[in-house]
Amino acid sequence: MLANLINGISLGSVYAIIALGYTMVYGIAKMLNFAHGDVIMVGGYVAFCSITYLGWPPVLAVLASVVVCTMLGILIEGLAYKPLRNATSLAVLITAIGVSYFLQNAALLIWTSNTKVFPNIFANLPSLKLGGTQVAPVTLITVFANIVIMIVLTLFTTKTKMGKAMRAVSEDKGAATLMGINVNRTISVTFAIGSGLAAIAGVLLCTAYPTLMPTTGAMPGIKAFTAAVFGGIGSIPGAMLGGILLGVIEIFGKAYISTQLSDAIVFAVLIIVLLVKPTGLLGHKVNEKV
Amino acid sequence: MDKIRNLKKSTKAAFLNYGIVLLFFIVVQILANGGHLTNSFKGQLIPIVSYVIMALALNLVVGISGELSLGHAGFMSVGAFSGVIASMTMAGSVGNGGLRLLIAIVIGALLAGLAGVIIGIPVLRLNGDYLAIVTLAFGEIIKNVMNCLYVGVDGAGLHMSFKDTASLNMAADGKVLINGPMGATGVTKLSTFTGGILLLLVVLIVIQNLVNSRTGRAIMAIRDNRIAAEASGVPITKHKLIAFVTSAAIAGAAGALYALNYSTIAPKKFDFNTSILILVFVVLGGIGNMTGSIIAAALLTVLPELLRKFADYRMLIYAIVLILVMIATNNEKVRVFMRGLGKKGKDAEVKEEAANE
Structure with missing residues (x-):
């Protein structure tokens, strides 16, 4: 029971970190960035290569992965999404899918379809005993990283100038432009932060579930997107709450109901929540004015 | 002749679609009888x-x-x-x-x-x-x-x-x-x-x-x-x-x-990727345009076969083409540029499609 809860929170923390990227991008650019899951995969591969082939220490590998993904995020935004700033949301969605195909197939060409086994980067850290259950160091670090990211992001969006600009853009793009906020740069920074977080999530995910393939990011990406919607898309605490709840539901579903049906259970809970509260747990309802 | 000219626009569009389907059927039948179809195409x-x-x-x-x-x-x-x-x-x-x-x-x-x-x-x-x-x-x-x-x-x-x-x-x-x-x-x-x-x-x-x-x-x-x-x-x-x-x-x-x-x-x-694949057909063919859906779905189903000579690169090319087509048909600057060349935005898409083949 306790072990399942801990596993659920750990998996949920990974979902939460990914969901933050989804939710921030959606809040500001109003787009469903389906390529986000594949940025996670790239993050995983970069860390894998710098540890296995270059022999770098894990800390440096994580840093490299964050830097690469941040740059990748800015590059994707600038090349693919920026020209479509005023296009319909469906056009942007299809472009995001194109980017997702591109990243998956580029990864397929570079790293082939063979499964890579991700090294356990926290192997020499001691594990913790909690009420008779062993807690792996990766679990602790994931939860800890999640809390730190949450605090830093909250401070960033409430205290710094760029963070305030982000909130302003997400509230009203037109008014923000008139107030002298550089909307394009704000969106780029949002993508950079989201992709950097995706890199961290990628490393944590691959350490906990050590198989790495070009399609590794796809399913966690969809689940994290679900988590973001679950908590109310556009809301940072919502992404956190949604992610953790989703992780716990998934692990408990696997343990007590059915291993094969766990995904169906997760999505069924999402549907029920959305039917009761159509904007997610912590989302705000915007009334339509005529 | 006058009768055809006086038909409603929607009726004409509907008959165009039936025509395309029948034409496709007849062409395939003629090619098949002549033995010009490859087995991989027949399977498709x-x-x-x-x-x-x-x-x-x-x-x-x-x-x-x-x-x-x-x-x-x-x-x-x-x-x-x-x-x-x-x-x-x-x-x-x-x-x-x-x-x-x-x-x-x-x-x-x-x-x-x-x-x-x-x-x-x-x-x-x-x-x-x-x-x-x-x-x-x-x-x-x-x-x-x-x-x-x-x-x-x-x-x-x-x-x-x-x-x-x-x-x-x-x-x-x-x-x-x-x-x-x-x-x-x-x-x-x-x-x-x-x-x-x-x-x-x-x-x-x-x-x-x-x-x-x-x-x-x-x-x-x-x-x-x-x-x-x-x-x-x-x-x-x-x-x-x-x-x-x-x-x-x-x-x-x-x-x-x-x-x-x-x-x-x-x-x-029948997973998420299949759903997305079909959505791509619809969007590339033109949202709400049935003729576009027919042509886009048929062409894009055959496209990976046609790109076979690029082997491993074909899905990469597919992805790049997808992004470029979306930008070309939706970006205002590109549209204005195309109009400057004396062409409408729609022509650009047709050209892109033709370039794929």
Whole structure:
């Protein structure tokens, strides 16, 4: 029971970190960035290569992965999404899918379809005993990283100038432009932060579930997107709450109901929540004015 | 001649679509009789027709009703497996393959339509991106449930289980029809190209008559302005549901046609990627444009085959082409540039498509 809860929170923390990227991008650019899951995969591969082939220490590998993904995020935004700033949301969605195909197939060409086994980067850290259950160091670090990211992001969006600009853009793009906020740069920074977080999530995910393939990011990406919607898309605490709840539901579903049906259970809970509260747990309802 | 000229614009467009389908059928028949078709292309004919039907079905929801559905492969899956079960259980009683195909398609369409009602009633209360994510969730649920579904048949009738083949409790002569993640195995291939084209024509008649009817106009009115339509006395949920369920039933028919073209079919074939693939057909063909859907679905199904000489790079090229086409057709600057060259934005897309070949 306790072990399942801990596993659920750990998996949920990974979902939460990914969901933050989804939710921030959606809040500001109003787009469903389906390529986000594949940025996670790239993050995983970069860390894998710098540890296995270059022999770098894990800390440096994580840093490299964050830097690469941040740059990748800015590059994707600038090349693919920026020209479509005023296009319909469906056009942007299809472009995001194109980017997702591109990243998956580029990864397929570079790293082939063979499964890579991700090294356990926290192997020499001691594990913790909690009420008779062993807690792996990766679990602790994931939860800890999640809390730190949450605090830093909250401070960033409430205290710094760029963070305030982000909130302003997400509230009203037109008014923000008139107030002298550089909307394009704000969106780029949002993508950079989201992709950097995706890199961290990628490393944590691959350490906990050590198989790495070009399609590794796809399913966690969809689940994290679900988590973001679950908590109310556009809301940072919502992404956190949604992610953790989703992780716990998934692990408990696997343990007590059915291993094969766990995904169906997760999505069924999402549907029920959305039917009761159509904007997610912590989302705000915007009334339509005529 | 005058009669043709005086036809309504929508009628002309409808006849254009029937013409395209018939032309495609005749050209394929002539080529096949002359022995000019490669085997790989022959194998693609039924998938092409199935995907064209899927694209038409999705276009009804995305283009005409204006709701984004990311789970249409789920309906295809329901149609596929119910069609397979129907055709296999009838193997003894109905001898004629064509009739069995027809019954399988009808049953596939009915069950997928039923799934459409069950999913549509809660889903259509939501709006925009939330609706999209719920359809995605339903698509994943259908895939997941199909992955755990075991169906068998014996003298006493159909047996179903969500555990394994042993728990089906069948008599000794029982036959497993659907085997969990392995899907349906040993399916008798019933689908024919002619059958597919006939189904496609029926689907076109249904969709085009629906779109150009009073109901169709009401559906489009809701798409263009929900509040204004509601104020004018158009029942919102009813009309959205009509479009959604019709689309689901058509997708089910396409699924049955698709599944009966293969001897084995696994549930994971109908996943999120398939839903997205069909959405790409619809968007590239032009949202709400049925002719565009037909051409885009047919071309893009063949495209990976045509790009075969690029081997590993073909999906990469596909991705780049997809992004470039979206930017070329949606970016204001590119449009202005094209107009400067004396061309309309639409020509650019046609050129891109031609360049793909």
